[in-house]
Amino acid sequence: MISQLKSLLNYKELLLNFAKKELKVKYKNSVLGFFWSLLNPILMMLVFTFIFTFIFPRYPDIDVVPIFFLAGLLPWNFFNSSVVGATTSIVGNSALIKKVYFPRELLPVSVTMANLVNFTLELLVFVGFFLVFAMFNSRFLDFYKYFPYLLLLVPILFFFTLGLSLLVAALNVYFRDIQHVVGILLMVLFYSTPIIYPISFVPGGKIGFLYRLNPMTTIVSSFKNALFYLTSPSLNFVLYSAGSAIVMFLFGYYIFLRLEPEFAEEV
Amino acid sequence: MPDIWKKSTEPEGEKPTVIEAKGVWKEFKIYHERNPSLKETLLKGRRSAYESFWALKDVSLKIKQGTTVGFIGENGSGKSTLLKLLTKILRPNKGSISMHGKVSALLELGAGFHPELTGKENIFLNGSILGLSRKEILERLDEIIAFSELEKFIDSPVKNYSSGMYVRLGFAVAINVEPDILLIDEILAVGDEAFQRKCLNKLYDLKEQGKTIVIVSHALDSIRNICDEAIWLEHGEIKGSGRAPSVVDAYLDEVNRQEEAAAGETDQPETGSRWGSGEVKITSVRFLDKEGQKKSLFITGEPFLVEIDYEAKEEISRPVFGVAIYSRDGTHINGTNTKFDKTIFDKIKGWGTVRYEIKELPLLKGSYALSAVVYDYSCLHAFDHHERGYLFNVSSGEISDYGVFNIPCTWSLKE
Ligand SMILES: Nc1ncnc2c1ncn2[C@@H]1O[C@H](COP(=O)(O)OP(=O)(O)OP(=O)(O)O)[C@@H](O)[C@H]1O
Ligand SMILES: [Mg+2]
Numbered sequence: 193m194i195s196q197l198k199s200l201l202n203y204k205e206l207l208l209n210f211a212k213k214e215l216k217v218k219y220k221n222s223v224l225g226f227f228w229s230l231l232n233p234i235l236m237m238l239v240f241t242f243i244f245t246f247i248f249p250r251y252p253d254i255d256v257v258p259i260f261f262l263a264g265l266l267p268w269n270f271f272n273s274s275v276v277g278a279t280t281s282i283v284g285n286s287a288l289i290k291k292v293y294f295p296r297e298l299l300p301v302s303v304t305m306a307n308l309v310n311f312t313l314e315l316l317v318f319v320g321f322f323l324v325f326a327m328f329n330s331r332f333l334d335f336y337k338y339f340p341y342l343l344l345l346v347p348i349l350f351f352f353t354l355g356l357s358l359l360v361a362a363l364n365v366y367f368r369d370i371q372h373v374v375g376i377l378l379m380v381l382f383y384s385t386p387i388i389y390p391i392s393f394v395p396g397g398k399i400g401f402l403y404r405l406n407p408m409t410t411i412v413s414s415f416k417n418a419l420f421y422l423t424s425p426s427l428n429f430v431l432y433s434a435g436s437a438i439v440m441f442l443f444g445y446y447i448f449l450r451l452e453p454e455f456a457e458e459v
Numbered sequence: 460m461p462d463i464w465k466k467s468t469e470p471e472g473e474k475p476t477v478i479e480a481k482g483v484w485k486e487f488k489i490y491h492e493r494n495p496s497l498k499e500t501l502l503k504g505r506r507s508a509y510e511s512f513w514a515l516k517d518v519s520l521k522i523k524q525g526t527t528v529g530f531i532g533e534n535g536s537g538k539s540t541l542l543k544l545l546t547k548i549l550r551p552n553k554g555s556i557s558m559h560g561k562v563s564a565l566l567e568l569g570a571g572f573h574p575e576l577t578g579k580e581n582i583f584l585n586g587s588i589l590g591l592s593r594k595e596i597l598e599r600l601d602e603i604i605a606f607s608e609l610e611k612f613i614d615s616p617v618k619n620y621s622s623g624m625y626v627r628l629g630f631a632v633a634i635n636v637e638p639d640i641l642l643i644d645e646i647l648a649v650g651d652e653a654f655q656r657k658c659l660n661k662l663y664d665l666k667e668q669g670k671t672i673v674i675v676s677h678a679l680d681s682i683r684n685i686c687d688e689a690i691w692l693e694h695g696e697i698k699g700s701g702r703a704p705s706v707v708d709a710y711l712d713e714v715n716r717q718e719e720a721a722a723g724e725t726d727q728p729e730t731g732s733r734w735g736s737g738e739v740k741i742t743s744v745r746f747l748d749k750e751g752q753k754k755s756l757f758i759t760g761e762p763f764l765v766e767i768d769y770e771a772k773e774e775i776s777r778p779v780f781g782v783a784i785y786s787r788d789g790t791h792i793n794g795t796n797t798k799f800d801k802t803i804f805d806k807i808k809g810w811g812t813v814r815y816e817i818k819e820l821p822l823l824k825g826s827y828a829l830s831a832v833v834y835d836y837s838c839l840h841a842f843d844h845h846e847r848g849y850l851f852n853v854s855s856g857e858i859s860d861y862g863v864f865n866i867p868c869t870w871s872l873k874e
């Protein structure tokens with residue numbers, strides 16, 4: 193695996209091209225370009241804000257609802273669209289896979305990278321939101337103090353996402369219905385991750401323990417600490433997140449490399 | 460079959476081997492259903508049953524730097540599979556492959572392009588797949604576009620390209636990235652005439668620059684002309700290898716033999732028409748070489764023998780036997796008979812054989828049809844006429860002339 197990683201260095205140009213291609217194809221034929229991709233979390237944020245402001249009673253300890261939602265939706269969106277994109281990244285590029293050789297992992301990696309670019313841009317837009325909301329609620333003036341946590345959290349999220357992406361990309365070559373399974377699992381995961389509700393809603397005890405075993409729970413709630421609550425994420429959560437990211441990455445990559453030699457025959 | 464790989468070590472021993480395959484086996488699994496679903500697999504506890512199919516069996520080869528090699532063989536013989544193994548797209552089940560140098564490949568109908576991207580964007584994508592940096596690609600961009608002659612379409616998505624345009628772009632990229640080794644599968648067939656010539660010229664250029672080229676093609680003429688060596692694959696095994704013209708001839712010979720075998724034992728005409736009153740019947744027509752062995756592929760300049768068996772039910776006096784040769788496009792190349800050639804058979808009865816012999820066959824490469832006829836002395840009444848009923852092929856061998864005939868000639872310079 194190490195030597196494989198080293199040989200990837202020779203292909204960084206190609207990786208960049210793939211990632212660019214990914215972004216280009218995504219934004220092709222759309223004038224709004226990047227703003228389309230931003231629109232998705234913002235629309236979701238507006239919908240949830242509407243629902244939880246007017247239909248259900250407001251969450252008790254949440255002062256600025258839109259930021260509360262965005263803080264969870266942005267990392268989730270990165271995770272979700274990376275995994276969805278990666279699932280079909282190998283089968284969807286059969287023309288390339290059958291005709292030219294390159295390390296196949298470049299495809300799911302480039303999907304994740306392209307989404308990372310998006311995510312980064314979205315985080316920058318997020319800063320704009322902070323500045324706007326800081327006018328209403330002065331506690332957001334302090335946001336920059338907690339922003340550096342992202343330097344830790346984003347890589348953790350990245351590697352966790354990448355590991356899962358490699359796994360599903362490879363499995364989907366062999367079992368095409370993985371695509372549908374992934375869609376359903378992502379939906380389940382969305383509701384079992386503290387995105388649209390605070391983690392404090394989750395009961396303790398056995399259920400709470402099981403709930404916290406989901407790495408996305410610890411990752412997303414750490415993001416919420418840094419972006420919404422403006423507090424330091426809990427050390428336990430960060431350590432658990434980092435650990436599961438490493439395990440997920442190694443496991444996903446290992447499976448990918450095991451299955452990779454036969455991709456050209458199976459796609 | 461001569462083994463060129465051993466022979467060629469003598470004169471050009473200095474050239475290093477750049478492509479080597481040792482005992483390569485490749486298996487394909489043929490699943491009964493193509494993409495098994497996860498549900499079924501979980502229920503059955505295994506993937507669905509498959510048959511294994513060995514597309515390549517114990518293939519070994521060595522190609523030296525600067526040689527141009529053609530892979531030939533019938534459909535499904537494993538040529539494309541072998542190329543894909545050389546490019547690492549497929550991995551062998553057994554055996555090993557080593558390649559030295561930058562490899563650029565153009566496999567069956569176009570390189571790997573992304574349909575949504577424009578021609579230009581695909582040049583960058585493909586260039587970087589071949590390991591070029593952005594700068595290197597930019598340097599070559601104009602040349603690539605010019606070679607492909609797709610200036611007008613270079614900014615539209617390749618999904619709108621015709622298959623010929625696809626190949627143009629693919630070929631332009633593949634050769635302009637300055638590879639050490641160029642692998643090409645069946646591309647010459649798709650481009651139009653002008654582009655095919657351009658490609659051939661470019662291939663000759665690359666050959667002169669000492670690049671190693673491997674071509675898979677059914678255009679045996681091109682193989683014979685461009686390639687130094689050829690490898691003939693049959694059912695995944697190397698059936699022959701050596702100098703290109705002799706391997707191509709051996710292959711053609713085999714194809715003809717099989718065609719004959721498939722046509723059955725009888726030499727009755729399967730093509731052409733037949734008429735006549737039937738007092739004399741032509742029962743069989745055979746093509747023979749000088750040793751009297753049956754064959755249907757002749758080399759220009761070889762002796763060419765035709766034996767015509769006949770059966771005369773009654774006594775016929777002064778019959779006239781004739782043959783005529785036609786090219787595939789229907790041109791009547793020659794017609795002659797025993798009367799023209801002043802060979803009069805007084806009378807015939809019962810079975811017999813007439814021999815027609817050309818000492819040195821002047822025909823050049825191509826397929827030909829022969830008519831065999833027997834008439835009465837006036838040549839107005841047909842006893843039996845087989846019009847273009849018998850087919851044979853000619854291979855030019857060492858002669859490179861174009862056309863139908865080999866016309867011996869000399870050239871000189873007068874100052
Ligand atoms: N991905 C695959 N899965 C299953 N069988 C395959 C696969 N690829 C090739 N084959 C089989 O392997 C054999 C060799 O195929 P290959 O494409 O190498 O033939 P070829 O010599 O290139 O033929 P052609 O002259 O038609 O191009 C064929 O019988 C083909 O059906
Ligand atoms: Mg082929």
